[in-house]
Amino acid sequence: MSDHIVSAYSEELERLSADLLKMGGIVETMITGACRALVSNDLDLAKEVVLRDPLVDAIEADAERQIVSLIARRQPMGHDLRMILSAMKISSELERIGDLSKNIAKRAQRLDENVNVEMRNAITRMAQPVSRQLKDVLNAYATGSADKAKAVWSADDDIDLHYNAVFREMLTHLVEDPRRITAGAHMLFMAKNLERIGDHCTNIAEFVYYQAVGDYLSELERPKQNQF
Numbered sequence: 001m002s003d004h005i006v007s008a009y010s011e012e013l014e015r016l017s018a019d020l021l022k023m024g025g026i027v028e029t030m031i032t033g034a035c036r037a038l039v040s041n042d043l044d045l046a047k048e049v050v051l052r053d054p055l056v057d058a059i060e061a062d063a064e065r066q067i068v069s070l071i072a073r074r075q076p077m078g079h080d081l082r083m084i085l086s087a088m089k090i091s092s093e094l095e096r097i098g099d100l101s102k103n104i105a106k107r108a109q110r111l112d113e114n115v116n117v118e119m120r121n122a123i124t125r126m127a128q129p130v131s132r133q134l135k136d137v138l139n140a141y142a143t144g145s146a147d148k149a150k151a152v153w154s155a156d157d158d159i160d161l162h163y164n165a166v167f168r169e170m171l172t173h174l175v176e177d178p179r180r181i182t183a184g185a186h187m188l189f190m191a192k193n194l195e196r197i198g199d200h201c202t203n204i205a206e207f208v209y210y211q212a213v214g215d216y217l218s219e220l221e222r223p224k225q226n227q228f
Contacts, residue, residue, distance in 0.1 A: 009074055016066050016087050017142075023059040023094045024138040026052055030101035031134065031197065035127040038108040038190070039120045049105035056098035063091040079211075086211040090141065093200045093207075097134065100193040100200075107186045115183040122169050123190050126162040130194045133159065133201040140208045149208035152201060153217055159198030166191040 030049050037046035067088045070076065076084055133152055140148035167188065174184045206217050 012066070012070060012074075013080065013083065016063060016070070016084070019059055019063050019066070020087055020090055020094065021138060021142055023056055023063070023091065024134070024141075026056055026059075027094050027098045027101060028131065028134055028138070030056075030098055030105070031127060031131050034101050034105040034108060035124050037105060038111075039124045041108075041111070041120075043109050046105040046108045050102050053098050053102040056095055060091045060095045063087065079214075082211045082214060086207040089207045090204050093204045097197050097200050100197050104190045104193050107190055111183050111186060114177070114180045115187065116173070116180075119170065119173055119180075119184070119187050122166050123187060123194070126159075126166050126191060126194050129155075129158055129162060130198050130201070133198055137201045137204045137208065140205065144208075144212050146209050146212035149205040149212065150217065153205040153209065156198055156202045159195060163191055163195040163198075 030052050033045055033049040033052075036042065037049060067084055070084055074080075133155065136148065137152045139145075140152060170184050170188050170191070174180055209215070209217050
């Protein structure tokens with residue numbers, strides 16, 4: 001393979017990675033934006049978050065085209081093949097995170113005066129470790145670090161604990177005032193969306209780990225919290 005071909009191939013791989021990190025950056029802003037919109041009741045910000053989702057979808061579609069082209073033209077092997085296959089999985093996980101963030105923003109637009117500050121703050125508290133998980137796993141991907149990926153994978157229990165705490169808190173609010181039932185249902189769905197985002201971050205961590213070392217993290221090694 002000539003130096004020119006090798007250089008062009010490397011540039012294509014770098015572009016694919018850069019596009020996924022760009023995609024990850026957008027979904028990061030969607031999570032934080034959706035939760036800021038919730039806590040401040042900012043309907044305009046919630047609408048902005050929803051409008052970012054098509055951009056995430058477009059990047060995923062372009063990444064898929066790049067991946068198909070790379071496999072067809074370059075016939076990658078070893079680490080390069082793992083990198084490309086992982087990129088395909090990661091782009092799908094990021095797209096789902098974008099969808100879940102969009103759903104949080106949509107529900108934030110449908111809340112009424114029966115949602116008190118404590119209920120809004122409960123979701124925001126849960127969003128903080130979830131956002132940190134996404135940031136950390138994107139950093140693991142950017143640096144190709146198996147250790148950082150495993151740290152994210154191992155921290156998923158913390159998200160589950162936050163979800164269980166929010167679930168119990170929301171039930172308390174609903175029991176205290178049945179008028180909050182509809183709004184509380186929206187809040188519970190938001191909390192579940194955040195928990196699912198944490199799961200997708202864990203999945204990305206598994207793909208980053210596989211890309212780095214060529215081996216899989218076993219689900220049996222990490223105990224899961226019981227969830228409601």
